[in-house]
Amino acid sequence: MPDFPKRKSIESWRGIEVARGQRSNVFLPVSESYSGISLKIPIQIQRGLEDGPVVFITAALHGDELNGTGAVRELICDESLQLKRGALILVPILNLLAFDRHSRYLPDRRDLNRFFPGSSSGSLTGRIARQIFNEIVSRSTMGIDLHTAALRRTNYPNVRADMANPATKKLAIDFGSEVILSSSGPEGSLRREATRAGVPTIVMEGGEVWKVEPAIVATAVRGIKNILCAIDMIDGEIDRPETRVVIETTKWIRASRGGFLQFHVRPGEVVEKDQPLATNTSLLGQERNLMVAPFRGVILGMTTTPAVSPGEPVCHVGQLATDTHAVDLRENRAEARSLERKTVKDLASNVLVVERESEDAQ
Secondary structure, eight states: OOOOOOOOOSSEETTEEOOTTOEEEEEEEEEEOTTOOEEEEEEEEEEOSEEEEEEEEEEOSSTTOOHHHHHHHHHHHOTTOOOSEEEEEEESOSOHHHHHTTSSSOTTSOOGGGSTTOOTTSOHHHHHHHHHHHHTGGGOSEEEEEEOOOTTEEEEEEEEEOTTSHHHHHHHHHHTOSEEEEOOOOTTOHHHHHHHTTOOEEEEEEEOTTOOOHHHHHHHHHHHHHHHHHTTSSOSOOOOOSOOEEEOOEEEEEOSSOEEEEEOOOTTOEEOTTOEEEEEEOTTSOEEEEEEOSSSEEEEEEESOOEEOTTOEEEEEEEOOTTOOHHHHHHHHHSTTOHHHHHHHHHHTTSOBOOOOOTTTO
16 A cells, blocks of 8 residues: 555645635646746635535546546536535646646656656656645545546547446446456556545546547536435436446557548447458558457547558447447437437547458459
8 A cells, every 4th residue: 555644634725714614726836947936736625514524526637638627627616516425635637747738748758657656756757746745635535636638639529437446436436437447456546546545536437638528528527426426425327328338358459551441330328349440541542451440349539630650549349248238328328318429429520430442442
């Protein structure tokens, strides 16, 4: 278990009192500029009228992943969000230095999400990670960390959680994601180290970098409110999709040749084994290789860049369990008002998808 500081109270934040039933804006110093000016993360604390769980909600741990920022901002601006008990720690931009550089990484070129719980005497990244752990994680009883795909990729919304841990499993189920990836997360990641320290934390992945996509924001806000309802922090009805699948195995399908892609599937689409995913062609349309699904699964993510070189990732496929009824996923999305249906449609607008011609037609 990480060296976890003594749990701090939500009632006081570095000398600022946070009263019950109030919203307070506070600023967390995490580093200094070259000129010695303090660099501070803006945070909003919301407290209910009674004590209860303390939930941190963080976005932009990677500085270019802004869908989560859009979701946190929506929660901050939602005057109808009234806590009955407990508290929210809302952090729209966690990695301020990377955000200001329009970058995924910090100025020392390190990934902040590999350095938790951090070190007060370590590198720039380690010191920032330690300050976040000391001041945010140590005040919390659970957490939700919002992410997107990496540069030039998109992800269908999914929750990532250690499903072997009862506390994180409950959070993942309460969130109400259609797709859950079961994993404990990389060493040094915020969710893994916070969970190790007794603060169960999950991640939601969805969409692309440098965008605030309506369907992704709606999915994140719905899931966060579902959790707050489930733990009796707010009033309301829990809104979950009819179908939920837990993914244990995933695989990135990579290009074997360089060329230009024709996509045959969309993010979130359910695919059968050997179903065509993308055709790699020369610039003059000559087929170079066909990529197919290695198993029955769901498209978790894919590249948004049609030009590839050998070895570049094209589609991320999550394997469906043998007892999963793929028809249930498709039927759930057939509902006209289904958020999942809207999400598949919106994400598909970022890639050109064409049907693969049958061998007979060719």
